[in-house]
Amino acid sequence: MTRSDAQHTDSPAMALLKEVGAETTKHSGGTLLTHLLRVEALLTSWGARPVLRTAALCHAFYGTDGLPLVLLELSERDRLAGAIGTEAEELVYFYASCDRKASYPTLAAPDGAAVTFRDRFTGAEFTPSPQRRRDFAELTVANELDLAKVNDSFRERNGAALLELFTRWAPLLSEPARREVAAVLG
Numbered sequence: 001m002t003r004s005d006a007q008h009t010d011s012p013a014m015a016l017l018k019e020v021g022a023e024t025t026k027h028s029g030g031t032l033l034t035h036l037l038r039v040e041a042l043l044t045s046w047g048a049r050p051v052l053r054t055a056a057l058c059h060a061f062y063g064t065d066g067l068p069l070v071l072l073e074l075s076e077r078d079r080l081a082g083a084i085g086t087e088a089e090e091l092v093y094f095y096a097s098c099d100r101k102a103s104y105p106t107l108a109a110p111d112g113a114a115v116t117f118r119d120r121f122t123g124a125e126f127t128p129s130p131q132r133r134r135d136f137a138e139l140t141v142a143n144e145l146d147l148a149k150v151n152d153s154f155r156e157r158n159g160a161a162l163l164e165l166f167t168r169w170a171p172l173l174s175e176p177a178r179r180e181v182a183a184v185l186g
Contacts, residue, residue: 012083013057020071029150032060032069042142046176052135054084055091059139062096065120074121094132095139097121107133108169137172145184159185
């Protein structure tokens with residue numbers, strides 16, 4: 001049991017993750033649960049706010065544009081909110097809903113500039129708040145860096161593109177996140 005796993009042993013989030021099979025679902029570097037714990041631990045090491053760390057632990061519940069695995073259907077959002085709180089669940093939904101092709105290019109535009117985020121579930125387009133954009137960028141970077149650390153072929157295939165993307169996103173990232181990007185992908 002990792003330190004992060006031990007701190008969550010009795011948490012409602014951990015109970016729900018185990019109930020939906022995250023600890024037995026194969027994923028890069030072990031199981032989906034170990035990946036989620038590593039992403040949360042990475043954000044913790046960067047000093048991320050608690051609600052973002054909680055969202056990181058649960059970021060795969062609704063699948064993503066890059067991972068079709070769904071642990072809970074969108075009709076069950078209230079179950080996740082009951083386990084982790086409304087704000088953390090909204091971050092999980094926001095992360096899962098990202099249409100990457102449409103949203104990634106303008107995510108780091110300066111405040112006031114045109115930022116378009118497209119929800120892949122609804123097709124809605126909107127401009128997220130600066131805080132939401134920072135949270136999304138930090139979670140995305142932590143997720144992708146974890147994959148790059150545990151999967152050499154993933155890093156070889158995607159490292160250059162991720163470095164370019166995360167360099168563009170640097171204004172949204174904390175200093176520890178920028179240093180980690182450079183260490184892993186630079």
